[in-house]
Amino acid sequence: MEESKTDQKKRPVAYRRKARKRILISSFWQEEEAMRAILAAANELNWELTDERFVHSQGPKAFTPHGMICCQWAVPDIMMPLIEARIPVVHTWAMRSTIPPDERPVVTSDTRLVGAMAAAHFLERGFRQVCYLSVNEYDDECDPLISTLKAHLEHGGAHFLGANLVELDGPGWRSAFDRTLDTWLGSMPRPLGVLASGDILGGHVVGFCKAFGISVPEEIAVLGIGNKQRWCDMSPCPLSSIDLNPVARARQVVALLHRMMGGEAAPAAPVLITPTRVITRKSTDIMATADLTVAKAITFLWEHCGSPISVDEAAAVAGISRSSLERRFRKAIGRSVNEELLRKRLERCRELLLSTDLTLVDIAPKVGFLSKTYLHRIFREHYHCTPKEMRKQSLPCRQT
Structure with missing residues (x-):
């Protein structure tokens, strides 16, 4: 039997259905993943979301939201009329170097950590x-990403060769880009x-290199920002990218x-x-060195890091003695052969922890470890946290 309007009015307040909060959304097409999570x-919270594209404010029943996400x-x-009416508005961008005071509050990526x-x-x-x-547009002196990138590179003994601005739209942009x-x-x-600065730009850089006969990643390694899987996977060389x-x-x-x-x-x-981490794909999956013999040995180590390989096998692939390989290895990259093999195995272990639900028991043999206990100890020494603690870091970005 249906409840009458009189009975509805008599119903205790605690049992009445709460009115849904109406939230206005203004979004950019590249924010698809964030929008799914916002939804x-x-x-x-039982919010009612409306895209601003569908709002017709001239009608007699104009849409008035309780809040807005831009x-x-x-x-x-x-x-602007909503802000003037003191309706809460939150801005969010994947990444932006400068934030105008009138566009706050804002939730965005920590660009200093992106640069680091x-x-x-x-x-x-x-x-x-x-x-x-x-x-x-950017300012070399003020942009936190550029300043942090430069500082960390120089601290590590590398050189920052500067920044440049390119365009990906407008008449004749492709010729100007090239x-x-x-x-x-x-x-x-x-x-x-x-x-x-983004995965689409990174894909264009890879495409340019391919068109002009420049090897990626051997001559130029390209790293994007955003980890948009669509663009990263369809790049002419799969694009490594920073997951924001x-x-x-x-x-x-x-x-x-x-x-609010x-x-x-x-x-x-x-x-x-x-940001979560760098998702390594082919566009940066190399060890930069001018010593081609060492490069050949490194390729062997990386491709077989899940197998019980030895320094002698790497030396045989490189075509030199073990002692020569050890000497040239340390001169080229500052690590021994075994240190580089261990680093790559731990990197692969970390990737599996953050991207799969495999247990450490299952991961150990995939990354060349016979003992889960030994892997756990070495992992903790290297990353200063346990595998379980590392995996917890990825939970927010793996939720849908």
Whole structure:
């Protein structure tokens, strides 16, 4: 029997259904992964989300939201009246070097950590010359990504060769892009590491190299930012990229807006999200060295790090004696053969911990360890945390 309107009015307040919060969304097409996470988090709070594209404000029943999430740089016209009406608005971007005061509060990636992570990735692979390409305006002196990248490279004994601005749109952009890279990259030493400000730009750099006969990653190694799998996997050479943890960022956005709608003051400082890690693909999967014999041995070690290989086998592949390989190895990359093999095995172990649900028992034989206990001890000594603690770091970005 249906409940009458009179009975509904008599129903205790505690049992009445709460009115859903109406949230306006303004988003950029490249924020698809973050938007999926925002939708999931908003559904947990029973929010009603509406894309600003579908709002027709001239009608007699104009849409009035309780809050807004803006996931793009360009501020939509509909947003300013909401701010003037003191309706909570949260901005979020994957990455931006400078944040205008009138576009806060904001949740975004910690670009200093992005720069540090990129520097560590190139240094670990022996690159001693690195440059930065961007499609966005920047200031070398003030940009935290560039300044941190430069500082960490120099601290590690490498050289930062500067930054350059390129365009990926407008009439004739492709020819202009090729001319810029031909002039700029053509004057730089090899091997060279290139950090691109995004995965689409990184893919274009790889495509340029392929068209002009430049080997990737042997001559130029390319690292993107964002880890957009679509672009990384379809790059002419699969593109390594820094995962910015969009799911964690999305959840922070929803949580912040929820608190602000509850009366909490907006934070004055940006809420910075820690990037997850570098996802290594073929575009940087190499050890940069001018010694081709050492490079051949390194390739063997990397390709067979899951097998019980020895230094003697690596020396045989390289075509020299064990003692010669050890001497040339340390001179070329500053590590012994066994140290490099162990580093690669631990790197592979870390990748499996963060990207799969395999147990350490299952991972050990895949990365060349016969003992789970030994792997656990060595892993903790190297990363200063246990495998279990490392895996917890990836949980926010693996949730959907």
